[in-house]
Amino acid sequence: MGDEAEVAAETMQEVVAPAATRYGMIDAGGGVLHAVADTYLEGCAEARADGFGQLIDLTAVDYLTYGAPRNLPAAVEAERFEVVTQLINHSTRERIRIRTQVNADEPVLPTLFDLWPGAENLEREVYDMFGIEFTDHPDMSRVLMPEEWVGHPLRKDYAIGSIPVQFKAASDER
């Protein structure tokens, strides 16, 4: 009985340990991969070649004020921004979520436009909302906010406030 449990534990370790990387990124299990800016584009290209034919989603998270433990693998150094890219393999019906750490001082990542042109507006939105730039993007501009807007609203240090709007037709006598 005790031996069996030991053997089972050993086999489990054996199974888990070698699967630690996939497409050059760290595999955290459950379809979640961790990347850094350097491995991001190549990893995505490898995933695409392996059958992940559609980019389903691309967004970012600003972890500036995150109070809880980040729960990242030991090899991954936590940065302020994380770009979350979701890919889908239609033939195996598998999804992967690539979490890429992006440095706050130099928030730059390569674009995925050449792999999936559908990344264009998703990356524009991330640029608009978080100020993360995607190099070699065909049109790195704001998409939801006005072109001349200053600041990136979904950053955690972007204050929530209100702007007093004067109703022009209102009379002063009240």
Add this chain to the structure above:
Amino acid sequence: MTVTENNEAIDGAERVRRRGDDSAVLRLSEADAAMIGADPDAADDERVLLNMGPSHPSTHGVLRLMLEMEGETILRSKPVVGYLHTGMEKQAEQLTFLQGCTNVTRMDYASPLFTELAFSLATEKLLGIEVPERAVWIRMLMCELNRMSSHLLFMATNGMDLGAVSMMIYGWREREEVLRFFEKVTGLRMNHNYIRPGGVAADLPDGWQADVERLLELISPRLEEYDILMTGQPIWRERLQGVGVLNADEALALSATGPILRSTGYAWDLRRDEPYLAYPEVDFDVIVGSYGDSFDRYAIRLNEIRESMRIVEQILDRMPTGDYRVQDKKVTPPPRVRIDQSMEALIHHFKIFTEGFKVPEGEAYAAVESPRGELGIYMVSDGSATPYRMHVRGPSYINLQTMPHLMQGGLIADGVAIISSVDPIMGEVDR
């Protein structure tokens, strides 16, 4: 870069990968467009920049298009969005998980229950709770009815855009019948806040079966009328067939989902392929097109109404009994009667509605097949009662990217048919 070369070899989406002036997407900033307009010498060719929208009757809300025209032919175009942007993702970070549904339901106002469902599924994933079977089936019933009402709205607006004005009235009329049922169940015609983390807000009212049966009996022959009015009609076909064509590789490359992807003959429907709720237990067909044109997108939606009716019929027969929300005191307020009887229940109720419930830290993504495609919610929680980050993968926003490619080389009158056939809901595009 070798990546691009490989891509051209393995798929037929070269057209949508272009970056330069031969691309269908007009990548021009507002300031540059204004400069071209102000420069009298700029127009040495026959090209004209034309602005369409944001308040044009056929542009579905506040979609604005910047079109580069040569005569009546559209060369390049750029959908300019953001006119309805109200920072709903930012706002979601201020609202508790219980209040969150009131926020997300206002995004896609034609199919609000789907956003509520995706939000609830993502929250439940983080909470690790499973909702009772009856709640699952009620969710499925309401969502399929919502798919019908959303596609009926499409029938109406699509008809109106193409000059079949009577269709507009018919579509609204049938949709109103569905909304009337929603009002009876949820209290509201739209923005229901009915599907909530843990189940649904209230059980179905007495006599709901009769209401739904009446609805199905009413709509079924009306769909036959639509076929007579539109599907087989030569003018209608002339306006839609071969207009706005996309192939499957292009649709996949542009991250398109829903009827746009299925119109290219690519059968991908999350209800069948990544089943959620109780979809494996009901019979339905995934409708696909073959040409990827506006007519296919119209026909798919019309037939999806029929498939939804098929699902609703099965739900009528098989609706299980039991709780309509999870009996987990952490997320569920006590029943109304208990509040009158017990101080603890009153406190419990008050705490849940003022402070909300805490959701364990982590991140989760949940996706549902909305009438427009994959609608997903990516949620990050830091263990508090409000989401740390909530992102919506809006199908309208992403499907809008196909529009320039659908329009390129077409006439401006076809452009109207194409906008309509993409069926964007601007509330969700702009969020």
